[in-house]
Amino acid sequence: MLHYVTTNEGKVREAEEYLDEVRAVDFDYTEVQADDLGPIAARGAREAYAHVGDPVLVDDAGLFVDGFDGFPGPYSAYVEETLGVERVGDLARDRAEETGETPRAQFKCTIAYCDGEDFAATPDAVDYGDRRGHDLSADDRATASTTDSVVAGDVPVKLFEGRVRGRIVEPRGEGGFGYDPIFEHDGTTLAEMSAAEKNAISHRGRALATFAEFYAER
Numbered sequence: 229m230l231h232y233v234t235t236n237e238g239k240v241r242e243a244e245e246y247l248d249e250v251r252a253v254d255f256d257y258t259e260v261q262a263d264d265l266g267p268i269a270a271r272g273a274r275e276a277y278a279h280v281g282d283p284v285l286v287d288d289a290g291l292f293v294d295g296f297d298g299f300p301g302p303y304s305a306y307v308e309e310t311l312g313v314e315r316v317g318d319l320a321r322d323r324a325e326e327t328g329e330t331p332r333a334q335f336k337c338t339i340a341y342c343d344g345e346d347f348a349a350t351p352d353a354v355d356y357g358d359r360r361g362h363d364l365s366a367d368d369r370a371t372a373s374t375t376d377s378v379v380a381g382d383v384p385v386k387l388f389e390g391r392v393r394g395r396i397v398e399p400r401g402e403g404g405f406g407y408d409p410i411f412e413h414d415g416t417t418l419a420e421m422s423a424a425e426k427n428a429i430s431h432r433g434r435a436l437a438t439f440a441e442f443y444a445e446r
């Protein structure tokens with residue numbers, strides 16, 4: 229049985245769309261400080277695997293605002309709790325107004341898989357483009373890739389990363405969670421999309437789709 233290790237129910241709901249048999253485990257693994265998601269998810273997956281003893285997935289995600297050089301990024305959960313989503317949106321739009329640019333950002337999600345075993349060679353990066361058939365600029369594309377995180381002596385971990393680009397807007401919509409109401413992709417905020425629509429273009433959806441392909445062969 230595959231275990232999705234998270235304290236966030238929103239992540240679990242989205243994962244269930246891709247994975248037939250998945251059990252949510254509410255385990256608060258240590259989040260190391262790093263400026264990208266990969267090392268945080270990889271360390272978390274090793275710790276979670278040691279705790280659970282069965283195959284685990286750990287999902288680390290964040291909002292990377294262009295005008296703030298990627299902040300809040302790995303600190304997104306802390307910033308959501310302290311500043312709040314609306315203020316992050318206000319600050320990002322104020323910043324863009326100062327610089328005369330469009331307030332752009334990307335969501336990234338790294339899923340780390342660990343089952344205690346080694347992995348074969350990884351497939352190439354995948355460009356998913358837009359699943360709704362719209363003609364999008366490079367700025368609005370959704371992509372995914374995989375890497376291995378293998379440090380000598382460590383339990384191997386495989387990483388699946390998904391990204392989606394969009395614009396920061398005034399909050400709209402009731403669905404999703406976290407920063408979804410202020411993140412617009414192709415004219416619609418993630419909070420205005422159904423779960424299926426969000427999954428089709430989202431950072432987590434792209435990472436999960438790539439993982440599901442890999443896991444089917446595992």
Ligand SMILES: O=c1[nH]c(=O)c2ncn([C@@H]3O[C@H](COP(=O)(O)OP(=O)(O)OP(=O)(O)O)[C@@H](O)[C@H]3O)c2[nH]1
Pocket residue numbers: 233234235236239256287288289290291304305306308404405406407408409411418430432
């Ligand atoms: O609008 C959003 N749409 C998403 O699809 C999404 N995915 C993550 N987030 C936000 O980014 C931070 C992740 O932090 P995070 O990966 O550390 O997770 P977390 O602390 O919520 O749970 P855990 O899995 O670590 O237990 C938190 O602020 C989340 O609200 C999202 N916001």
